[in-house]
Amino acid sequence: MHTFHLAGGCFWCLDAVYRTLNGVTDVVSGYTGGTVPNPSYELVCTETTGHAEAVAVTFDPEVIPDEVILDVYFTLHDPRQLNRQGNDIGSSYRSAMFYVGDEQKALFEAARDRASEYWDGGIVTTIEPLDTYYNAEEYHQDFFAKNPGQGYCMAVALPKVNKIRSSFSSYIK
Template identity: 75%
Template structure:
């Protein structure tokens, strides 16, 4: 099992897209990259803590390759948007990767280079030290499954999940 910590906009979207893939065994929404210990959602939303909304994706690399996990990350969000994804604006919505070690950093850099070939324009995705990952409040965990008719989920999460499911159809859960 491997775990990657990735940030690309609202964690609800990343969570929903990753949960749709075979081999993903856990997704935890949380906060990473900031200076305030154990921040709350409300505090992170102020944009003053330095944290990003992120997911810790745990997967079985014998079922789903690392490259698929990382390429899905660059598929489900626009890595050219600085400190935002669509109408979600602020540093907490930045595109960032948080490698746990040099091996992950190398994998993440290779994935970013691959993504640079599909996207027009410069990618703003940062590589940041992992530091402490704080799980978000329980109501944020598996939010899409708990709230499938919520407006944000329908308008923002569903298209991202659909993009990932279409591109990585051989890894979609039955």
């Protein structure tokens, strides 16, 4: 099993998308890349902790290759937007990949290079070493499935889920 820690806007969208993929065994929404121990959602939202909303995606690379997990990441959000995704604004919504080890760092760099071939403009996604990953509060876990009629889920998350279902249909559960 492999685990990637990825930030690309609101973690609800990343969580919703990765849960639809064959080979993904766990998705945990959380916070990383900041300086305050054990941050809460409310504290992260103040933009004073340095944390990004992220997901820890655990998957079986024999079922879904590393490259597909990373290509999904670069398809589901706009890696050219600095410290935002759409109307979600702030460094907590930044595009960032948090690696463990040189092999993972190289995979992330290769994925960013592939993505630059089909995104016009400069990609601002950072690639940073993973420090501590803090799980988000329980109500953030699997938020889309628990709240399918919620406005944000309908307007923002669902179109991303549908985009990935269309673009990566052979990997959908």
